[in-house]
Amino acid sequence: xxxxxxxxxxxxxxxxxxxxxxxxxxxxxxxxxxxxxxxxxxxxxxxxxxxxxxxxxxxxxxxxxxxxxxxxxxxxxxxxxxxxxxxxxxxxxxxxxxxxxxxxxxxxxxxxxxxxxxxxxxxxxxxxxxxxxxxxxxxxxxxxxxxxxxxx
Amino acid sequence: xxxxxxxxxxxxxxxxxxxxxxxxxxxxxxxxxxxxxxxxxxxxxxxxxxxxxxxxxxxxxxxxxxxxxxxxxxxxxxxxxxxxx
Numbered sequence: 387x388x389x390x391x392x393x394x395x396x397x398x399x400x401x402x403x404x405x406x407x408x409x410x411x412x413x414x415x416x417x418x419x420x421x422x423x424x425x426x427x428x429x430x431x432x433x434x435x436x437x438x439x440x441x442x443x444x445x446x447x448x449x450x451x452x453x454x455x456x457x458x459x460x461x462x463x464x465x466x467x468x469x470x471x472x473x474x475x476x477x478x479x480x481x482x483x484x485x486x487x488x489x490x491x492x493x494x495x496x497x498x499x500x501x502x503x504x505x506x507x508x509x510x511x512x513x514x515x516x517x518x519x520x521x522x523x524x525x526x527x528x529x530x531x532x533x534x535x536x537x538x
Numbered sequence: 539x540x541x542x543x544x545x546x547x548x549x550x551x552x553x554x555x556x557x558x559x560x561x562x563x564x565x566x567x568x569x570x571x572x573x574x575x576x577x578x579x580x581x582x583x584x585x586x587x588x589x590x591x592x593x594x595x596x597x598x599x600x601x602x603x604x605x606x607x608x609x610x611x612x613x614x615x616x617x618x619x620x621x622x623x
Contacts, residue, residue, distance in 0.1 A: 420623050436622070437547055439615065442599035467622060479623050499623055505601060508622025509547035520548040523592070523619030 388463055389447040391438060393470040396480055405464050405482055412461055414488035416495040418481045424474035426521065429514035436469045436478070439507035443467070450501040454483070457497070458490035465498060467508065500530045539610040541572070546617035549593070552586035562608075569595050570604030572614055592619050 398419060406412050424431055451463045466480040481498045485491040510521040544557045566575055573595075577584045587593065596615040597606045608614060 438622070439544070439546055439596070439599070439617070442596055442615070445599055446601070503623040504620065506622050507546065507596070507617065507620050509618065510621045511547070520618065521621040523621055 388451050388465065389444055390464075390466045391440075391443050391447075391469055392466065393468060395468070395477060396466045398480065398482075401464060401466065401480060402482055405462055405484055409461065409484065411486060412484045413486045414491040415482065415484050416488070416491040417483075418479075418495050418499050419477055420479040420499070422472050422474045422476045422478060426512060426514075429512075429516060431474060431512045431514055433474075433513040434472045435511045436472060437509045437511065438467075438469050442507050446506045447502065450498055450505065453501070454494040454498050458485065458494045460485040460490055460494045463494065463498065465502065467502070467506070469508070497534050500527070500534060503527045504531050539566075539608070541608055541611065542613040543572075543576075544596075544613060544615035546615065548618050549586050549616050552582050554582070567607055568604060569597060569602055569606045569608060569614055572608060573604065573616070587616060593617075594619055 398417060402415055402417060406415060422434055447465050451465060454460060454463060461484045464480065464482045468478055472478060481495050483491045483495040485494070504527050512519055512521060540559060540561050542557065542559055545553050545555055550556050562572065562575065566572060573587050577587045594617050595602050595604065598613050
């Protein structure tokens with residue numbers, strides 16, 4: 387299963403071990419783990435709730451992985467995204483990519499997380515001392531995506 | 539025609555509605571038409587779906603835009619820009 391949306395935590399070592407098991411053609415594994423910060427936009431964050439669009443989320447992530455696989459000679463890719471209540475220090479998201487050489491694994495991993503941040507239907511709501519608030523989309527995320535679109 | 543509506547995150551909270559089934563009058567052909575139709579309900583609908591607000595749309599669980607045609611029984615969703623990762 388290349389894409390998982392789940393409440394429970396994940397273990398990077400276990401996931402990478404499963405991804406590369408028996409795959410001697412792999413020469414590089416690049417992984418990205420996103421975590422909950424205790425500070426955002428000038429406020430401390432005590433907790434967060436992650437909402438998503440069941441059904442569309444999985445399709446969107448599968449589409450992004452498929453686009454990365456079409457663009458680079460990667461062997462496999464895995465995306466795990468957590469939903470529900472999360473707290474600072476918690477892991478939110480894992481993207482792992484395997485390929486024969488490191489260059490395409492680095493690029494494909496960054497491409498997947500950049501697209502995930504602007505196209506996968508997840509929304510964060512933070513609890514701060516000023517009350518609960520929905521996180522605003524970042525212009526820098528759109529800028530990160532622009533670099534990949536130039537190459538399309 | 540009848541379609542399914544879904545709302546998420548801040549839009550869901552503003553409308554106090556996660557989903558509903560709606561019968562549309564004739565002449566509504568695109569997601570943009572649906573948005574205008576719902577705005578006409580007034581109150582939070584006019585505000586949350588107002589033109590100029592950063593609003594994203596999906597048609598049958600695919601990212602779409604106001605020009606996307608609707609079809610009988612389709613699922614149309616409105617939500618704010620995404621903030622996952």
